[in-house]
Amino acid sequence: MQLFDNPASPFCRKVKVLLHETGQIDDVEILFAVGHPTAQAEMPTAHNPLGKIPSLLRDDGPAIYDSRVICRFLNDRVEANLYPEARIWETLTLEATADGIMEAALLMIYEARCRPEDMRSAEWVDAQWDKVERALAAIETRWMSHLSGPLDMGQIAVGCALGYLDFRHSARNWATTFPALAEWYTTFAQRPSMQSTVPTG
Missing domain, CATH: 3.40.30.10 (Glutaredoxin)
Incomplete structure (x- = not known):
């Protein structure tokens, strides 16, 4: 493949x-x-x-x-069970939430890279960050117990989303606003799979 x-x-x-x-x-x-x-x-x-x-x-x-x-x-x-049937809808929803964070954060980058300067909208960028913050608040409020459970795709997606925020939007300092989620991520980011895929470029 x-x-x-x-x-x-x-x-x-x-x-x-x-x-x-x-x-x-x-x-x-x-x-x-x-x-x-x-x-x-x-x-x-x-x-x-x-x-x-x-x-x-x-x-x-x-x-x-x-x-x-x-x-x-x-x-x-490989029948990995990262989408466990016992909590499939929770896992899929958490993955979708994390993907939404990634998409909003990426659109913020595209606004700067793809649009001529005189056509860029600070309001539109801020609206994307509002999506990110609402999603982070939802995860910290509703999903911490799930993040602390057995590894699944929801956790992987959240870990990658948070890593991207650190990579491209570190100045917005999401971790200060969401300390419980930041503590979880500090541990999750030490997994060998995460260390092997740290973003570059």
Whole structure:
């Protein structure tokens, strides 16, 4: 299998953390891709018409894409139980919440990188950060017991989302506002799978 990846992407990081946690990292060749919505020349558009990463080329079928789809496929491939039936809806909702944080944080970056300076909207950027803060508040209020339970994809997604906030938006200092979540992340970030996938770029 081949995975189109960029080491700065939190969505790609989710997939790579799963690969490490489930012992599948050596089964996948990592292919570098770079781009954004207005510069897609080096993105895998031949395999993913949306031109997004991660995209996974399988040995026995067409490419699959969207990090949640890829993670479900890789989880089922080795019966890893990162989507446990006993708490499947909680796990999926937490993963979706974390993905929403990543998306909002990434859109903030795109606003600066993709739009001409005279067309950028500080209000729009602040609205994206409002989404992030609401999601972090929901996690700290409702999900701490889940984060402290057995490892699942919800935890991995939250860990990658928080790592991306530190990577791209450290000046906003989310950890000061959400100390319980920050304490959890400090421990989670020490997992070998997280240490092996620290974002760069």
